[in-house]
Amino acid sequence: MSTKTNLPRIAITMGDPSGVGPEIIAKALQDQEVYHHCEPFVIGDAKRLEQAFAITNSSLTCKVITDVDEASFQYGEIDVMDLNLVSDSLPWGEVSAEAGNAAFHYLEKAIHLANKEEIQGICTAPLNKEALHKAGHMYPGHTEILAELTNTKDFAMMLAAPGLRVIHVTTHVGLIDAIHKITPERQYTVIKLAHETLQKAGISSPRIAVCGINPHAGENGLFGNGEEEEKIVPAVKKAQEEGIDVVGPLPADTLFFRARRGDFDIVVAQYHDQGHGPIKVLGLEAGVNITVGLPTIRTSVDHGTAFDIAGKNIADELSLKEAIRMAIDLAPRL
Known part of the structure; x- marks a missing residue:
C-alpha cells in the first residue's frame, strides 16, 4: 500500500x-x-x-x-x-x-x-x-x-533537451502548408500553452521567445511577404497585454543560441524543422517529446x-x- x-x-x-x-x-x-x-x-x-x-x-x-x-x-x-x-x-x-x-x-x-x-x-x-x-x-x-x-x-508538441525547450505552432505538415496554418489565433494559443505549462512546473514567470518565419524574422519586410506582422505580432502583443513575458518575432538563427545560454525558458518554433533541428543536434538520446495542453x-x-x-x-x-x-x-x- x-x-x-x-x-x-x-x-x-x-x-x-x-x-x-x-x-x-x-x-x-x-x-x-x-x-x-x-x-x-x-x-x-x-x-x-x-x-x-x-x-x-x-x-x-x-x-x-x-x-x-x-x-x-x-x-x-x-x-x-x-x-x-x-x-x-x-x-x-x-x-x-x-x-x-x-x-x-x-x-x-x-x-x-x-x-x-x-x-x-x-x-x-x-x-x-x-x-x-x-x-x-x-x-x-x-x-x-x-x-x-x-x-x-488546444494542444501542442514540446521538445526538450538539457538547456533547451521548444514548443511548436505547427508540426507534421509540409512547409507550404505550415505557413498557411500559422495564424494569430494558433500563435496565441501556443504562447499561452507554453506559459501555463511552465507555470504549473514551478516557473512563476516563464520567459518566452517567439521565432520568426522568414530569415532574420523578415527584417522589417525585407524578406517574405509580411508574415511576421500578420501572423505573429498580434499574438505576441495580446499575450504581453495579459502580462505574459514574451518577445518576438526574433531571428531563429540566433534565438536558439540565446535560449540555450539561458536568456529564455522556452522558444516558440513556427514549423517542424525549425524546432526539431536544434533539439536533435543536442543528441537523439537526450531529446524528449512532450504533449502540452x-x-x-x-x-x-x-x-x-x-x-x-x-x-x-x-x-x-x-x-x-x-x-x-x-x-x-x-x-x-x-
Missing part, C-alpha cells in the same frame, strides 16, 4: 509490447535514482515485463496491482497495472494487431487515471502506427489518442519501436530516462 509523498506519480505505458518498450522500461527502472524523484509504475502486461527482465539479465521483479493505491513504489519491485492483453508467445519485433490493441489500451488506462487526477504525468514507450491500425485504432499516433480521449482541443503532462521517448533490435538486449534506455525526468520536471507541483 502506498503512502502519501510529495513526489509526482508517473504512469509509464509499455507501448507496443513487441517493440523495445518492455526492455527500456526494465533498464530505466533499474536505476534507483528514478525512485528518489517520483513514484513510477507501469501500465502494461506483467508477463511481458518479466520476459524483458530475463532478456536484460535484470534482478527486478513485478508486483501486480489493480489500483494505484496498491502500489508500493519501492525500488527493486516494479508496480505493474497488468492489463493481461498479450499472449506468452507474442513474438518480438513483428507488427501485429494483438500488440497494437494492447498499446492502445495501455494508453487508454493511463488517460483514465489522469482524468481522475490519480497521476501527475504519463510517460509513454513507443507504439507502432501500423500495428495500431491493424487493431482498428485509426490514429496517427499517441498525441491524437490523448487529445481525443481527454477531449482536448492535456489534463496531465505527457512525455515520450524520441524514437520508435525499433523492431529490428527488439528482444535482443540492445535497446538504449537513456531517452526513456530523460522522458521520465522531464515528466517529473513538468508535473504539477504537489
Whole structure:
C-alpha cells in the first residue's frame, strides 16, 4: 500500500509490447535514482515485463496491482497495472494487431487515471502506427489518442533537451502548408500553452521567445511577404497585454543560441524543422517529446519501436530516462 509523498506519480505505458518498450522500461527502472524523484509504475502486461527482465539479465521483479493505491513504489519491485492483453508467445519485433490493441489500451488506462487526477504525468514507450491500425485504432499516433480521449482541443508538441525547450505552432505538415496554418489565433494559443505549462512546473514567470518565419524574422519586410506582422505580432502583443513575458518575432538563427545560454525558458518554433533541428543536434538520446495542453503532462521517448533490435538486449534506455525526468520536471507541483 502506498503512502502519501510529495513526489509526482508517473504512469509509464509499455507501448507496443513487441517493440523495445518492455526492455527500456526494465533498464530505466533499474536505476534507483528514478525512485528518489517520483513514484513510477507501469501500465502494461506483467508477463511481458518479466520476459524483458530475463532478456536484460535484470534482478527486478513485478508486483501486480489493480489500483494505484496498491502500489508500493519501492525500488527493486516494479508496480505493474497488468492489463493481461498479450499472449506468452507474442513474438518480438513483428507488427501485429494483438500488440497494437494492447498499446492502445495501455494508453487508454493511463488517460483514465489522469482524468481522475490519480497521476501527475504519463510517460509513454513507443507504439507502432501500423500495428495500431491493424487493431482498428485509426490514429496517427499517441498525441491524437490523448487529445481525443481527454477531449482536448488546444494542444501542442514540446521538445526538450538539457538547456533547451521548444514548443511548436505547427508540426507534421509540409512547409507550404505550415505557413498557411500559422495564424494569430494558433500563435496565441501556443504562447499561452507554453506559459501555463511552465507555470504549473514551478516557473512563476516563464520567459518566452517567439521565432520568426522568414530569415532574420523578415527584417522589417525585407524578406517574405509580411508574415511576421500578420501572423505573429498580434499574438505576441495580446499575450504581453495579459502580462505574459514574451518577445518576438526574433531571428531563429540566433534565438536558439540565446535560449540555450539561458536568456529564455522556452522558444516558440513556427514549423517542424525549425524546432526539431536544434533539439536533435543536442543528441537523439537526450531529446524528449512532450504533449502540452492535456489534463496531465505527457512525455515520450524520441524514437520508435525499433523492431529490428527488439528482444535482443540492445535497446538504449537513456531517452526513456530523460522522458521520465522531464515528466517529473513538468508535473504539477504537489
